[in-house]
Amino acid sequence: MQSDPLLPETTIFEHPLTEKCRTWLRLSHLFEQLEFHQPHHEEWHARAAMSALLDVANVLARADIKSELLKELDRYRQSLSKMADSPGVDNDRLKHILQNLLRSCEGIREVSGQLGQALRGNDFLNSIVQRSSIPGGSFDFDLPQFHYWLNMPQAERLMQLDDWRHEVSPVQDAVELLLGLIRTSAVPSTEQAANGFFQKSLSTSVNVQMVRVGIPSNSGLFAEISGGKHRFSIRFMECTDWQHPTQIDRAVPFTLSTCVI
Template sequence: MSNKLYFEHPLNERIRTFLRLEHLCEKIEYFRPQPSHWATRAAIESLLDLVTVTSRSDIKNELIRELDRNLVTLQRVRRQPSIDLTVLDTIVTQLETASKNLSQINGQIATLAREDEFLKAIAQRNSIPGGACSFDLPHYHHLLMKSQVVRMQLLERWSTDLTPVNDAIRLVLSLARTSAMPREEKAIQGFFQETLDPAAPAQLVRIGLDADLPYFPEISGHRNRFSIRFLTAEDAQRPIQTRDDISFTLICCIF
């Protein structure tokens, strides 16, 4: 049986931001422990991107509100006979802990990185293509040539206050992703469209596709409707919509 590739599309701005933060946190976690100075560069660039994303709105309070909303939703389903109360109580505890830890962050998310003068200097040059070269930022070059232990300690220090954020986003997105049963659908001549129930707006659409198929989905939509076009791409050519009927797995995440 073929493995499935999953493609996701957010249906509101809040989930869009959470997905971007999840992506950046995963990049930081991946590159931070690697010995190469290029990996350290990649981790720092991801950290600076995260600082930019979290400076646009009050992400911390948005996350806390989302955790609280999930708690209220779970309390509503507690009396349903099919609910496993042991699992439910575990998730409730995780949500309460995540909310408490976020509340204990002073100020904005990523304050330690945001207020660091060294990182500010890198951010100013990083907006220029190739602007973080060794001759542009000799201080940066000096850091990158230090031992892996020293570089990891600095990255740990700058990202200390990101742990509660990362934990909360993973929990919120995990609950959303597992909140609905997958169903099998077919895109006729490579196109599929569905209208959503406004009384139970979906937050996220997930598309599962056999990994060995030469297609990928292009998803567009909002809280009331979404559409999917399955495209093919060969070499460097512009992707085009296939005329084949494509079977795929659809998950509309409502939680």
């Protein structure tokens, strides 16, 4: 679908209201970086792809992420299965989603041990991690083996990256599936922030995963969101000098999605 050239583009600001959703968003962000940089031939893209892969392995070092993913995938399967007999439900689409959830569960369960364990146990990758904490520490004289890898033919380098990321591919599939369900679980409403501030209390009977705020990209504003399971607040900020952002003192219309699933 083409966008209307007369309508301003919208920038979406997302804020997780649970620790699990925070982790899914961070992993998705890193996988997007990996996906973008991996196909390119240039050394700087290869460096960025490697950095994203190592950051994924670092995030996955938390022992409970595997169980959290499985628990959430199972919870969504049970929750969505109950909708099968509800009026107005697209059962073909629901069946497709449930199949994807089941496939993701199986993919995560097939990973033996802790997620990302093989990456963290690789001596070559560990040498890059250890030097990366030093400013400029991944230069050629510090990591000659990394320099050699960066200058390998693209086809060989890509094959090796694919081999390393194979272990975490089920995680990417699961995270993207969960985030897709979360993001589409709410219909955006039009709201207005008086004097650049908006606050909303949340019912304790629902599990709100994420808040999504949309404002025109040309508004000169950004949304600063904070909150937890009981309430959230949004401050619309402007920054003219890129040092000291201030809350706007006028009414700001925006779209709001409170994602519950």
